[in-house]
Amino acid sequence: MSGFPVTRLRRLRQSMPVRNLVRETTLTAQQLVLPMFVREGQREPAPIGSMPGVVQHSLDSLRAAAVAAAEAGVGGVMLFGVPEVRDAEGSGADDPAGILNVATGALASEVGDALVVQTDLCLDEFTDHGHCGVLASDGTVDNDATLDRYRSMAVAQARAGSRLLGLSGMMDGQVAAVREALDTEGFHDTLLLGYAAKYASAFYGPFREAVDSQLTGDRRTYQVDPANRREGVREALLDVDEGADIVMVKPAMAFLDVLREVRDAVDVPVWAYQVSGEYAMIEAAAANGWIDRRAAILESLTSIRRAGADVVLSYWAVEAARWLRSR
Template identity: 70%
Template structure:
């Protein structure tokens, strides 16, 4: 056999790698993007603070004073973020979470502070739940034998919605996983003349082990667990059912929380509903990346953007994330 008789080895005709050869090409054909307008920054404000207080399990995140909260919201608006989600931490708690319903309570005055600072340059959202305000740490009022009373809690949520609306909030986030909460909040807002205030429903919120750092952030007083009202991590169909129920009751946006361990649920919800879908990139997810990066085990900035891209790719239109401001700077 001569050299001329040796058959040539033809290369592949289809070469997907051609579209990966330069940053410009990769950027041009990217299927998923993350933009600052899609990001919401959760912010904590603590009553009585003279200066921001770092949260040890969430490096870079603080409990704000009222003035530093307003400044953080103004920065978020300048960065082009989609919104801020406010959580209040009172100095006094009680069995019914009465501070959440007090117009002069920390969360409600914080709403007014932030709206006065940013106007409608950014969407001002507020957590609508009792857990930060109850001395037992549950998301609702309790019966005599210690169970969360769903319907009594709904009455408190209705009043909380009216008070937050009066404070000027743009969007409320009922997060307690009480049956019927979205319908009750919608009726309360409409009945008080606040038809234009929208609802971000925590629809598929799971009883997750990844909430730990958040409980430090809000000085949680939780006794026991929330498995009787938050969803079982084993269930995905149930998450879709909850989202559909919330849409029927008037939710403007539905949310899956946590994000990373529930990307499959996020995809199912996105396919099932016709409203925008949010996902909460929660405290434990944040803390894991920060801890690994602090130990030099991963590239921190690349991991942040990859995490947010994965959540968008799974179907989220909106992402609540503690990296929102930093991500906006990186995306520039």
């Protein structure tokens, strides 16, 4: 009939059942990974001020939280260790008795059959200068000397029971170096997650509190410039060529364009990390009554999936998983 629209897209939005039926992007519990912090010597979980609801765990509370994550149906947990003692080489990172490796073993035994126990492979939590590698005499990060430390860390983490190593240090050649070290020691099945497009972002601020970072200055000489889209894609392609099983874009929401391009460029799974600053902003806005907290959390996670992430690391992983399973 003349004067009426031929196409009525509102027909596809008329009710919840119809919207569910035609929804293009799905979000499920198993597509979420929970980052967790465990602090050496901690007897009780300690709240992180800039990340409401997130804590530095003791070993006991870490086990309990991991069990809760498994029961909620999340796909995995990513562990970060906070040691009591740090040094220039990050010696605690590959010490079998170091907090991260001890915690990994505990969770591998507790929940290793229910979800994927993953570990952050980086020196920043373990060094007294807070950088992701060892320093040269001029104070710059020594790329190749750092690779030797990463090789040792990788073997230690695999021995402790980690099924997936998150290579977050942004050293050139890190994936190839770690893969060679693992294969030499017989850990052929240990997965490598290359933090391929990890940007030098302002959104990491609360994380620095979470790991009690000792960093002064910044990491702009090894993390990607936030202005560079093509460079992020190039990093991902290099990691795949070096043997990464999965690649990461980090942060997520400020780099959804990069995430989409990486997804289109590679044929391995692509993950994204909804980082501490993203978490803190939504929590702060919700606490002030400015946004609907639950709706904003689920919308943010769905947007990351829509941009191309197969899996999202999020501090809301367990809470969101419970919401999704109760739908």
